[in-house]
Each structure stands twice: as C-alpha cells, then as structure tokens.
Amino acid sequence: MQLITGAVGQGAANAAHDVALVQAILLKTTRAATATCAAAPYLASYDGVYGPATLAAIQAFQADHVFVNTTTQQCVPNPNATAGQVLPNDATWTQLLARVPAAFAELRVLPGGKRVYLQATxxxxxxxxxxxxxxxxxxxxxxxxxxxxxxxxxxxxxxxxxxxxxxxxxxxxxxxxxxxxxxxxxxxxxxxxxxxxxxxxxxxxxxxxxxxxxxxxxxxxxxxxxxxxxxxxxxxxxxxxxxxxxxxxxxxxxxxxxxxxxxxxNWNDATVSTPARLAAHLQASGTMQWSHSGGVYRCNLGMGTSKYPVGTAAQIWNLQATVTVANIIQARAEKPMPPGSPPVTAATVTAMRQALRAQFDLADTNWQNWTAS
Ligand SMILES: [Zn+2]
Known part of the structure; x- marks a missing residue:
C-alpha cells in the first residue's frame, strides 16, 4: 500500500490524495454485522474531500480495531493511535492495512490526485x-x-x-x-x-x-x-x-x-519542419532532388536542375502527383534527351508519378537514416 504523506481526520492536514486513499481503504473494508446493523463497508463512497462521513468511518474503525482489547472487547487506550485521525504508520494505519481485503492491498493515488487505482502487477x-x-x-x-x-x-x-x-x-x-x-x-x-x-x-x-x-x-x-x-x-x-x-x-x-x-x-520539434525533413530524406535516400514550399513538394523529376511542384505527400503516395506534361517537357528542355526519345504524353506523366512514388518507397525503406536536422 502506498503510504499516506500526512494525517487524515479531525483537525488534520487532509491532503486530497491522503484523504482519497484512506477513504478508499475504508470503502473496501467491511464492518462486521452487529445486533442492529448488517455488515457493510465503513464508508459508502470516496471523493478525496474530508468531511463528517469520513470522520465517522475513522471513528467506527478505531472503535472496532484500534481502541479495543481484541480478547475482552473492552475499550482500551492505544498510545500509537490518535482518536479521529489516521497518521502515517500509526496503529490505525497498520490496522487498516491488516483489515483491507487482499485484492485492495496495493492501492495508489497520484500526488494531488483524488482517483485511487490498483497498483499494476x-x-x-x-x-x-x-x-x-x-x-x-x-x-x-x-x-x-x-x-x-x-x-x-x-x-x-x-x-x-x-x-x-x-x-x-x-x-x-x-x-x-x-x-x-x-x-x-x-x-x-x-x-x-x-x-x-x-x-x-x-x-x-x-x-x-x-x-x-x-x-x-x-x-x-x-x-x-x-x-x-x-x-x-x-x-x-x-x-x-x-x-x-x-x-x-x-x-x-x-x-x-x-x-x-x-x-x-526523441527530439524537440519546436523548430523542426517535418515536410522539409522529408524532402531532405527523400533526396538522401533516392535519386532525385527535393524541396518543400508553398504547401507542396517540389522535385527535379530526376532530369533537369529546376524543381517542379508535384503535390502533397498523400498525392504522391497515391500516384496522384500533380506533375504535368508541360513540366516534363520543360525539364527535358533543361537537359535535352537523346535524339529519338519518345514524345511526352499522358503515359509519360503516369510513369513519372510511379517514379515519384518509388522515391517515397526508398525513403520508407531507408527510414532509419532520417534525421531531425
Ligand atoms: Zn504520436
């Protein structure tokens, strides 16, 4: 059981997390039946807020298990306990731990918290x-x-x-x-x-x-x-x-x-542009030149020295890169193709979209070499 950090009860510090923990223990601990009362938990619910119901539950528990001779059932003083309070490791706390069911023997609460949870096994x-x-x-x-x-x-x-x-x-x-x-x-x-x-x-x-x-x-x-x-x-x-x-x-x-x-x-990304880093990673992993600006990627198409807008990462991945016939013609003009090269057609654009996607596949395969700067 997590130990309370301070006293809970009448006139005590009553930090919320300590109150919640003591309440939860009293909620999970059953008071034996008497001539007039059926067996029931010492407390009906918990909320991390100290009040009269919590005090009454502490007092009832102390009357049953702390200020009592267990042989004669006579009331006796207990120098290690304080009436109306539970203190870290005092006799009342020790008795609470002895009485709470085993399934709730490892209750926890976060510092400043009010929700009690079971410690993971x-x-x-x-x-x-x-x-x-x-x-x-x-x-x-x-x-x-x-x-x-x-x-x-x-x-x-x-x-x-x-x-x-x-x-x-x-x-x-x-x-x-x-x-x-x-x-x-x-x-x-x-x-x-x-x-x-x-x-x-x-x-x-x-x-x-x-x-x-x-x-x-x-x-x-x-x-x-x-x-x-x-x-x-x-x-x-x-x-x-x-x-x-x-x-x-x-x-x-x-x-x-x-x-x-x-x-x-793994890093502080306050100043990291993930599209810019992807462009750098694409370029390092593949065979084309890449950059990112204006919300789209730009690529030299593996041909000319200029970069042409080719769309978003999702478009390129989905073989829907925005590269056009005109882009490819212009790129070829920058770096002329050998004589007899086939003309630029829709099929050329389709092939280029596949080539761009292939660059993304290379970047994916090469994921371990990505850097944040
Ligand atoms: Zn995440």
Missing part, C-alpha cells in the same frame, strides 16, 4: 514490456520508451504501454491513418514523427481505478476514455504524470503538441 508490467520488444523503433529511442515504462511503474505503480499504431509506422500505415474518419492526423506518408521509429504514443490501457462507489473499472482504454468521462481533471493528472516522467532526466524524451497527450518523441 509484475505480470502486467511484463506484458507491456513484451509488447514493446515486438515493436519497431530506432534503438536510441527504444531505450527511452522502455525507461518510460519502467519509471512509470517504479514511481507510480502503473504499467503504461505503447498504444496501437504507437510504434514505427510505415508510410503505407501513415497513409491509411490519414484517410481514417474521424480524422486522427494531418500528416501524410513520411510527414509524421512516427514514420522514423523515434516517436511513440504511450497510454494507460487496463489501469484499474476505483469509481466513487468503489467499483473497479477493469476495462480502461489506452486513452483513459473512462476516467476522462468520469473526471477530466483527474484524467489529466495521469497524462501529466506520464509527461513528467517521459521528459524527466531518467527517460529524456520530448513531448509533442499539448493536445497530443500520449505522444513522446
């Missing part, structure tokens, strides 16, 4: 690690993803893992994602940080957290949809904990845009 952590092992990342970044998983478990007892499509995405996978409805990305093939094995999305699937009435949500999604619907501020605390660990010195990754909550990557 070693097996759950191992599952997430094995998922990572089966994925494709640049070696330098794989180390950081692993460190993030390890540190989230060490610091918070949570087994985070790589979300679906959070590992290295092929250009084809990026294109499929681009077409997805509702939209999840604006990045075309080769334009996402995920296409080069140095970015990931990490999430919280199967985080088992306690609803206010103590019911455990055992089916949480990667993106914390359940907790987000329950209490967005509390869900954001989990994302913030992930980012703090992920960008901390023990992991050393960087976060993406603020709204992209699961995202971590």
């Amino acid at each position: 070693a097996a759950q952590l191992q599952t997430r690690i094995m998922e990572l092992v089966a994925m494709t990342f640049a070696p330098v970044f794989r180390v950081k993803v692993r460190a993030c998983i390890d540190q989230m478990h060490a610091q918070h007892g949570i087994a985070v893992g790589v979300c679906p499509q959070g590992d290295r995405r092929t250009f084809a996978a990026q294109y499929a994602l681009l077409l997805q409805v509702p939209s999840v990305t604006n990045a075309g093939p080769g334009e996402s940080n995920h296409n080069f094995g140095m970015a990931t999305d990490i999430g919280f699937k199967d985080l088992a957290w306690l609803q206010a009435n103590g019911t455990v949500d055992n089916n949480e999604t990667w993106w914390l949809h359940h907790l987000n619907a329950n209490n967005m501020a509390q869900a954001n605390l989990f994302w913030e904990a992930l980012r703090t660990v992920g960008t901390g010195c023990l992991v050393g990754a960087f976060r993406g845009p603020v709204h992209d909550r699961p995202h971590l990557q």
Whole structure:
C-alpha cells in the first residue's frame, strides 16, 4: 500500500490524495454485522474531500480495531493511535492495512490526485514490456520508451504501454491513418514523427481505478476514455504524470503538441519542419532532388536542375502527383534527351508519378537514416 504523506481526520492536514486513499481503504473494508446493523463497508463512497462521513468511518474503525482489547472487547487506550485521525504508520494505519481485503492491498493515488487505482502487477508490467520488444523503433529511442515504462511503474505503480499504431509506422500505415474518419492526423506518408521509429504514443490501457462507489473499472482504454468521462481533471493528472516522467532526466524524451497527450518523441520539434525533413530524406535516400514550399513538394523529376511542384505527400503516395506534361517537357528542355526519345504524353506523366512514388518507397525503406536536422 502506498503510504499516506500526512494525517487524515479531525483537525488534520487532509491532503486530497491522503484523504482519497484512506477513504478508499475504508470503502473496501467491511464492518462486521452487529445486533442492529448488517455488515457493510465503513464508508459508502470516496471523493478525496474530508468531511463528517469520513470522520465517522475513522471513528467506527478505531472503535472496532484500534481502541479495543481484541480478547475482552473492552475499550482500551492505544498510545500509537490518535482518536479521529489516521497518521502515517500509526496503529490505525497498520490496522487498516491488516483489515483491507487482499485484492485492495496495493492501492495508489497520484500526488494531488483524488482517483485511487490498483497498483499494476509484475505480470502486467511484463506484458507491456513484451509488447514493446515486438515493436519497431530506432534503438536510441527504444531505450527511452522502455525507461518510460519502467519509471512509470517504479514511481507510480502503473504499467503504461505503447498504444496501437504507437510504434514505427510505415508510410503505407501513415497513409491509411490519414484517410481514417474521424480524422486522427494531418500528416501524410513520411510527414509524421512516427514514420522514423523515434516517436511513440504511450497510454494507460487496463489501469484499474476505483469509481466513487468503489467499483473497479477493469476495462480502461489506452486513452483513459473512462476516467476522462468520469473526471477530466483527474484524467489529466495521469497524462501529466506520464509527461513528467517521459521528459524527466531518467527517460529524456520530448513531448509533442499539448493536445497530443500520449505522444513522446526523441527530439524537440519546436523548430523542426517535418515536410522539409522529408524532402531532405527523400533526396538522401533516392535519386532525385527535393524541396518543400508553398504547401507542396517540389522535385527535379530526376532530369533537369529546376524543381517542379508535384503535390502533397498523400498525392504522391497515391500516384496522384500533380506533375504535368508541360513540366516534363520543360525539364527535358533543361537537359535535352537523346535524339529519338519518345514524345511526352499522358503515359509519360503516369510513369513519372510511379517514379515519384518509388522515391517515397526508398525513403520508407531507408527510414532509419532520417534525421531531425
Ligand atoms: Zn504520436
């Protein structure tokens, strides 16, 4: 069990995370039936806010298990306990830990948080690690993803893992994602940080957290949809904990845009233009000259020295590059073809579109050589 950081109860500090943890234990601990009352939890719900119901539950628990001689059932003083309060490692805390059911013996709460969750088991952590092992990342970044998983478990007892499509995405996978409805990305093939094995999305699937009435949500999604619907501020605390660990010195990754909550990557992209980097990568990987400006890629078509607009990454990937007959004629004029070369026709344009797509295929195959600068 995570230890409370301060006292909970009458006149105590009552930090929200400590109150939530003590409440959750009282909620999960059953008071034995008496002549007048059926067996029931000491507390009916938890909210991280100290009040009369919490005090009554602490007092009832103390009357049953702390200020009592368990043989004679007589009231007795207990020098290691404080009436109406639970203190770190005092007799009341020790008795709470002794009485809470084994299934709830490892409850946790984030600093400042109010949502209590079950600590992940070693097996759950191992599952997430094995998922990572089966994925494709640049070696330098794989180390950081692993460190993030390890540190989230060490610091918070949570087994985070790589979300679906959070590992290295092929250009084809990026294109499929681009077409997805509702939209999840604006990045075309080769334009996402995920296409080069140095970015990931990490999430919280199967985080088992306690609803206010103590019911455990055992089916949480990667993106914390359940907790987000329950209490967005509390869900954001989990994302913030992930980012703090992920960008901390023990992991050393960087976060993406603020709204992209699961995202971590290997570099700071505040000044990185992914289209410009793709143009450089296309040029380094293939046989043509590339640049990006005005929202489109420009390419020398492997012929002349000038670059001609050929469209977006999605258009080029989909064999719909905007290159024209006139472009190709002009490129040939720059660097004349041998006598007897066939005339430029629609078929020439089709062949050029395939040649441009082939350059993207080379860049995809050569993904490990992409650089952010
Ligand atoms: Zn991402």
